[in-house]
Amino acid sequence: MTDAQARQPVLSLRGATLRFDRRTLWQGLDLDVAPGEFIAVLGANGSGKTSLLRTILGQHPLSSGEALVAGEPVTAGNPRIGYVPQQKLADEGTPLRARDLVGLGIDGGTFGFWPSRSKRARVDRLLADVGATDYAEVPVSTLSGGEQQRLRVGQALASDPVLLLADEPLASLDLTNQRAVSELIDRHRRERGFGVLFVTHDVNPVLPIVDRVLYLAGGRFRIGAPDEVLRSEVLTELYGSPVDVIRARGRIIVVGTPDAGHAPHDEHHDAGHEDVCDHNPEDTEAVVL
Amino acid sequence: MLHDSGVWGQIFDFSDYGQLLVLLRNSIIAGAVLGLIGGLIGVFVMSRDMAFAVHGISELSFAGASAGLLLGIGVVQGSIVGSLVAALLIGALGARARERNSITAVLMPFGLGLGILCLAIYSGRSANKFGLLTGQIVAIDDPQVGWLLAIAVIVLIGLGIVWRPLTFASIDADVAAARGVPVRGLSIVFMLLLGLTVAVSVQIVGALLVLSILVTPAAAALRVSASPLVVPVLSVVFGVVSVVGGILLALGGSVPISPYVTTISFAIYIVCRAIGAARARRGISGRRMPEPALSAGALS
Numbered sequence: 046m047t048d049a050q051a052r053q054p055v056l057s058l059r060g061a062t063l064r065f066d067r068r069t070l071w072q073g074l075d076l077d078v079a080p081g082e083f084i085a086v087l088g089a090n091g092s093g094k095t096s097l098l099r100t101i102l103g104q105h106p107l108s109s110g111e112a113l114v115a116g117e118p119v120t121a122g123n124p125r126i127g128y129v130p131q132q133k134l135a136d137e138g139t140p141l142r143a144r145d146l147v148g149l150g151i152d153g154g155t156f157g158f159w160p161s162r163s164k165r166a167r168v169d170r171l172l173a174d175v176g177a178t179d180y181a182e183v184p185v186s187t188l189s190g191g192e193q194q195r196l197r198v199g200q201a202l203a204s205d206p207v208l209l210l211a212d213e214p215l216a217s218l219d220l221t222n223q224r225a226v227s228e229l230i231d232r233h234r235r236e237r238g239f240g241v242l243f244v245t246h247d248v249n250p251v252l253p254i255v256d257r258v259l260y261l262a263g264g265r266f267r268i269g270a271p272d273e274v275l276r277s278e279v280l281t282e283l284y285g286s287p288v289d290v291i292r293a294r295g296r297i298i299v300v301g302t303p304d305a306g307h308a309p310h311d312e313h314h315d316a317g318h319e320d321v322c323d324h325n326p327e328d329t330e331a332v333v334l
Numbered sequence: 335m336l337h338d339s340g341v342w343g344q345i346f347d348f349s350d351y352g353q354l355l356v357l358l359r360n361s362i363i364a365g366a367v368l369g370l371i372g373g374l375i376g377v378f379v380m381s382r383d384m385a386f387a388v389h390g391i392s393e394l395s396f397a398g399a400s401a402g403l404l405l406g407i408g409v410v411q412g413s414i415v416g417s418l419v420a421a422l423l424i425g426a427l428g429a430r431a432r433e434r435n436s437i438t439a440v441l442m443p444f445g446l447g448l449g450i451l452c453l454a455i456y457s458g459r460s461a462n463k464f465g466l467l468t469g470q471i472v473a474i475d476d477p478q479v480g481w482l483l484a485i486a487v488i489v490l491i492g493l494g495i496v497w498r499p500l501t502f503a504s505i506d507a508d509v510a511a512a513r514g515v516p517v518r519g520l521s522i523v524f525m526l527l528l529g530l531t532v533a534v535s536v537q538i539v540g541a542l543l544v545l546s547i548l549v550t551p552a553a554a555a556l557r558v559s560a561s562p563l564v565v566p567v568l569s570v571v572f573g574v575v576s577v578v579g580g581i582l583l584a585l586g587g588s589v590p591i592s593p594y595v596t597t598i599s600f601a602i603y604i605v606c607r608a609i610g611a612a613r614a615r616r617g618i619s620g621r622r623m624p625e626p627a628l629s630a631g632a633l634s
Contacts, residue, residue: 102511102512122512122513122514123514124513126512128509128512130506130509135505136381138381138556139381140377140380140501140559140561140562140565140566141501141505141562142561142562145560145561145562149502149505149510150513153502153510153513154498154502154510154513154515155498155499156495156498156499157494157495157497158493158497158498178622179621179622180620180622183619183620184560184620186560197509200509204513
């Protein structure tokens with residue numbers, strides 16, 4: 046990587062705006078993600094977190110503004126972007142072992158059926174990188190949620206991305222696995238220098254490793270270090286109604302966010318699009334984040 | 335245990351077996367080909383959770399075949415048209431599993447009713463009527479085998495091309511889409527290939543029992559392996575053994591072919607389930623464990 050490339054933001058948003066019908070999810074969003082930077086994307090359901098990722102993946106056009114990935118306009122299926130979805134347990138009867146799930150990251154998008162010669166060695170390296178060597182041959186459906194998420198990180202690393210998009214990758218994992226998976230992503234973004242956009246409804250598991258926070262609410266946003274953004278006065282202003290940020294035992298709890306209840310349904314129907322975190326029962330509580 | 339010919343021999347007359355075999359050359363070729371493509375596409379039917387949709391397509395295929403018989407277009411041709419229409423409808427209207435199930439449930443009885451109507455009006459040989467629902471063994475002539483082989487080649491080539499991205503899209507559509515896999519396009523291609531395979535199956539095992547070729551072999555294979563190479567290979571072996579074995583057994587009797595086919599494929603499934611369960615009980619998971627940490631309690 047040359048110096049110029051090293052300094053170039055892996056993601057650049059300029060005046061990015063996304064509207065569905067009359068509803069504005071966010072507008073005028075300016076964001077530069079530096080190589081190796083870890084940004085948590087926070088906000089209530091329906092605030093457009095997942096839509097932001099879809100825009101960067103080239104699946105939704107911006108209503109206005111510009112989005113560049115490594116200096117190039119977004120395209121669908123950009124191999125420079127790695128994507129880690131929410132954990133969903135593989136069904137029994139999924140014809141894949143751990144190594145095959147990772148292998149899809151290498152050649153899953155190419156037509157044909159016969160693997161290339163170098164694939165096995167590359168998969169072995171990726172499995173080792175995410176600490177999954179011990180269960181390389183195990184059927185995916187018998188692995189725990191934490192183990193499956195490690196494999197998905199390995200799968201996302203396969204194309205050597207400059208930007209990793211993670212959509213609630215810790216949801217429904219226990220605390221130990223939440224820590225393990227976020228530390229895994231943290232280690233690799235430092236070693237490999239890719240930027241991370243990490244959508245989450247709970248910032249606490251990643252609080253120690255977050256560089257900046259992008260908080261989306263009510264069509265507006267705040268970007269900054271966690272201590273600058275996650276404050277009562279900042280979020281109160283952002284939401285336009287009283288919000289308390291409580292810090293207790295090293296955890297951050299946000300109380301009083303007004304829009305968690307109705308917004309996701311609006312987005313769901315207006316846009317005809319699915320927000321994967323809509324159905325997370327934790328989000329229905331007043332105490333989110 | 336599957337070739338317990340002592341029991342079968344008492345029930346059926348296996349004299350003149352050699353001569354019968356020559357007569358049924360076409361059926362055996364068609365059966366082997368069906369086992370092959372059914373076993374392969376079954377793997378995707380399982381990973382895309384489409385067993386019920388397969389049943390729905392086969393009923394519409396039956397309707398098409400009956401209409402083909404009635405109108406003199408040809409059974410195979412009619413069945414292909416019925417299958418493809420059903421496959422595309424279910425594919426287009428049922429993107430998600432729940433929608434797909436309800437649209438299948440709506441289409442299926444309609445197809446069956448349409449088929450029964452056509453057969454009721456049809457004044458030709460009645461053996462053909464029953465055969466479309468429960469399978470036929472003698473009715474496959476040379477042009478029909480030609481059709482079946484041509485369809486099988488199309489399905490094989492099609493599957494070969496889309497195999498890997500279709501696997502990706504079937505396992506994890508979101509991530510596949512993020513990687514630029516044309517998830518929707520692949521879904522349509524798959525439904526077309528599935529429709530063609532169902533049309534072939536209806537000719538041999540009959541509309542009611544298509545699942546025994548398109549689902550049971552793959553489901554059995556998935557009980558004993560998760561390797562993306564071993565599962566399709568086993569599934570094909572199970573499929574071919576079921577269909578060809580069923581034809582060979584049915585030779586001696588006057589009963590339709592389908593009970594033999596379905597019984598063999600069911601028996602294979604039971605055996606595979608037992609093997610899978612025995613492995614799970616003995617804690618064989620393929621997981622490498624650090625030796626000292628391995629204790630009896632850890633294997634529960």
